[in-house]
Amino acid sequence: xxxxxxxxxxxxxxxxxxxxxxxxxxxxxxxxxxxxxxxxxxxxxxxxxxxxxxxxxxxxxxxxxxxxxxxxxxxxxxxxxxxxxxxxxxxxxxxxxxxxxxxxxxxxxxxxxxxxxxxxxxxxxxxxxxxxxxxxxxxxxxxxxxxxxxxxxxxxxxxxxxxxxxxxxxxxxxxxxxxxxxxxxxxxxxxxxxxxxxxxxxxxxxxxxxxxxxxxxx
Numbered sequence: 001x002x003x004x005x006x007x008x009x010x011x012x013x014x015x016x017x018x019x020x021x022x023x024x025x026x027x028x029x030x031x032x033x034x035x036x037x038x039x040x041x042x043x044x045x046x047x048x049x050x051x052x053x054x055x056x057x058x059x060x061x062x063x064x065x066x067x068x069x070x071x072x073x074x075x076x077x078x079x080x081x082x083x084x085x086x087x088x089x090x091x092x093x094x095x096x097x098x099x100x101x102x103x104x105x106x107x108x109x110x111x112x113x114x115x116x117x118x119x120x121x122x123x124x125x126x127x128x129x130x131x132x133x134x135x136x137x138x139x140x141x142x143x144x145x146x147x148x149x150x151x152x153x154x155x156x157x158x159x160x161x162x163x164x165x166x167x168x169x170x171x172x173x174x175x176x177x178x179x180x181x182x183x184x185x186x187x188x189x190x191x192x193x194x195x196x197x198x199x200x201x202x203x204x205x206x207x208x209x210x211x212x213x214x215x216x217x218x
Contacts, residue, residue: 014125015045037148102204
């Protein structure tokens with residue numbers, strides 16, 4: 001990490017239990033600024049995450065009131081609660097991770113989050129982000145944009161990472177990404193850059209240290 005990175009602001013969108021690369025970028029910056037005034041982008045991590053399953057990655061997707069093709073400002077994007085998607089996502093997480101070393105440690109608290117209804121995607125994503133920060137033991141109080149700026153002058157010290165992390169690039173080996181033992185690794189091989197939940201359930205209190213270093217967990 002360079003001194004410039006450590007003293008800069010990371011500008012990025014809120015994501016649904018973001019991939020590990022999101023947190024790698026976050027800890028390399030001093031300040032986090034959340035973009036609220038961009039338009040919703042379909043097929044992004046804004047309403048989806050990937051977890052480990054016995055046959056490979058499993059997609060969890062939050063249904064949206066106007067569908068995936070809407071051009072709504074992010075702060076106004078509504079969740080469709082007509083179906084019990086939170087219960088389904090929770091059931092999937094339990095099935096995938098009940099045998100992981102740390103799932104039981106987080107289970108009760110995380111289940112409580114999935115039992116709380118949310119109307120707006122940004123509110124749900126922020127709640128998930130705050131839950132992960134507590135679980136990681138990472139202190140981060142983000143600021144929020146009050147308008148949309150297409151570009152930022154690099155001299156401002158802002159690293160513009162908006163729409164840079166995309167599901168289609170999930171399989172790429174990100175530089176310095178932590179490697180650890182996953183639940184179904186003997187069947188699927190190591191699956192890089194899954195949701196931060198995968199790292200938490202497999203490595204627990206060691207997760208933050210792994211995000212800040214290279215190498216394999218012991």
